[in-house]
Amino acid sequence: MTDAELVVRTRTGDPEAFGTLVSRYYDACWRFAYHMLGERADAEDVVQESFLRAYLAIARYDERDQFRGWLFRILTNQCRNALTSRGRRTRRFVQDDIALETAPAAPPGPATGMEDAALVRALAQLDPAQREALLLKYAEGLEYSEMSAMTGAGESALKMRVKRGSERLRVLLGRSLEDPPFGSSGEPSA
Amino acid sequence: MAENPDLTFEPMADDDVLVARMRASYRMLPAPSVAQIERCTRGVLASVAAGATEGSVAGAHGTSGTQGTRRSGGLLLRPQWWWGVAAAATLVVTVMRPWRGAETQRNADSAFAAGTAAALPVGSIRDEGDGEIRFDLTLPTAARAVAIVGDFNGWDETKTPMAKRGADGTWSVRVPLSPGRYSYAFVVDGREWLVDARAPQVPDAGFGPANAVIVDGAE
Numbered sequence: 001m002t003d004a005e006l007v008v009r010t011r012t013g014d015p016e017a018f019g020t021l022v023s024r025y026y027d028a029c030w031r032f033a034y035h036m037l038g039e040r041a042d043a044e045d046v047v048q049e050s051f052l053r054a055y056l057a058i059a060r061y062d063e064r065d066q067f068r069g070w071l072f073r074i075l076t077n078q079c080r081n082a083l084t085s086r087g088r089r090t091r092r093f094v095q096d097d098i099a100l101e102t103a104p105a106a107p108p109g110p111a112t113g114m115e116d117a118a119l120v121r122a123l124a125q126l127d128p129a130q131r132e133a134l135l136l137k138y139a140e141g142l143e144y145s146e147m148s149a150m151t152g153a154g155e156s157a158l159k160m161r162v163k164r165g166s167e168r169l170r171v172l173l174g175r176s177l178e179d180p181p182f183g184s185s186g187e188p189s190a
Numbered sequence: 191m192a193e194n195p196d197l198t199f200e201p202m203a204d205d206d207v208l209v210a211r212m213r214a215s216y217r218m219l220p221a222p223s224v225a226q227i228e229r230c231t232r233g234v235l236a237s238v239a240a241g242a243t244e245g246s247v248a249g250a251h252g253t254s255g256t257q258g259t260r261r262s263g264g265l266l267l268r269p270q271w272w273w274g275v276a277a278a279a280t281l282v283v284t285v286m287r288p289w290r291g292a293e294t295q296r297n298a299d300s301a302f303a304a305g306t307a308a309a310l311p312v313g314s315i316r317d318e319g320d321g322e323i324r325f326d327l328t329l330p331t332a333a334r335a336v337a338i339v340g341d342f343n344g345w346d347e348t349k350t351p352m353a354k355r356g357a358d359g360t361w362s363v364r365v366p367l368s369p370g371r372y373s374y375a376f377v378v379d380g381r382e383w384l385v386d387a388r389a390p391q392v393p394d395a396g397f398g399p400a401n402a403v404i405v406d407g408a409e
Binding site for chain 1: 205208209211212213214215216218219221222226227229230231233234235237238242243244339341344345346347368370371373383
């Protein structure tokens with residue numbers, strides 16, 4: 001059954017159709033959210049909230065759009081909001097605003113111990129807009145036009161975020177980029 | 191950070207290293223568990239049953255984990271919503287039968303363990319080495335048409351039909367796939383949705399049709 005058919009059935013209140021949409025896209029959403037937020041629990045919260053917002057807004061979904069792109073548009077907004085919320089909560093407990101601005105991002109909690117922890121830590125230290133652009137471009141493999149429709153940013157701005165983000169990531173990863181934990185194929189080295 | 195909209199983008203030579211590393215990090219995360227997906231679905235349906243609206247969600251937005259609300263599966267639930275949660279739980283148990291997926295998987299596992307795989311539809315994948323992955327599906331019964339659906343074709347059962355090979359009920363198709371991670375399933379005669387029980391990962395058998403996952407694509 002296509003996404004569009006599942007959406008139609010979800011609109012009529014069919015919970016099984018909605019459950020199928022969740023099972024179809026949970027994996028991709030969770031991976032993106034985890035790399036955006038660096039915390040497993042936060043990623044689960046954000047993905048669930050994104051699906052809730054999608055459910056509530058599904059009457060406005062335009063079937064001419066790809067469902068995945070529409071869902072990711074909600075997801076990227078939720079990730080940004082979670083990061084903003086996290087910043088507000090942190091600021092409340094930090095007396096010295098200057099120290100906050102100059103402090104490196106807190107190291108993210110482990111998801112499973114199997115992911116590339118150095119990369120997740122380095123991503124957490126990027127500007128969130130750069131991190132978002134890098135993940136959409138490199139990990140999700142989107143075109144700049146798709147990214148632009150999803151994020152609302154211009155294509156040139158997105159290209160710059162990818163360029164500057166990748167430059168910064170190279171610096172943060174340092175030697176580990178030259179000697180990555182995985183081979184170029186991404187498989188663990190023997 | 192100021193962004194110059196006129197600056198030309200020139201990819202750096204080692205961008206492919208970053209791409210490979212990001213995709214590898216994605217792949218190294220295991221597929222989410224059935225329980226994780228069910229928790230998400232139930233949480234959403236419970237919130238909707240409890241009267242959540244776009245406005246109320248917007249009100250709770252940005253306050254995740256703060257005081258005044260209680261977390262349930264990571265979602266914010268106000269105390270007065272619990273009657274709705276109870277109603278939604280009843281709905282899930284009576285209508286959606288969340289144990290059904292686990293039963294399906296157990297049946298498949300036991301059948302394979304007993305060496306009776308020939309009695310079940312058997313899928314397999316093979317890297318053809320030319321940027322294409324070949325998907326095979328052997329069916330124990332006759333079928334008029336078989337298609338493969340997945341992330342790579344927008345889950346559209348009209349886009350990638352499979353061709354019948356020989357008389358043994360095996361259907362095949364070659365799909366060009368760039369390296370990545372894809373969920374997929376088979377659709378028989380336009381109505382029966384089959385999970386590939388021999389796929390490397392089958393993460394989500396909880397609600398409705400299950401999907402298998404191929405990791406790596408043609409890499």
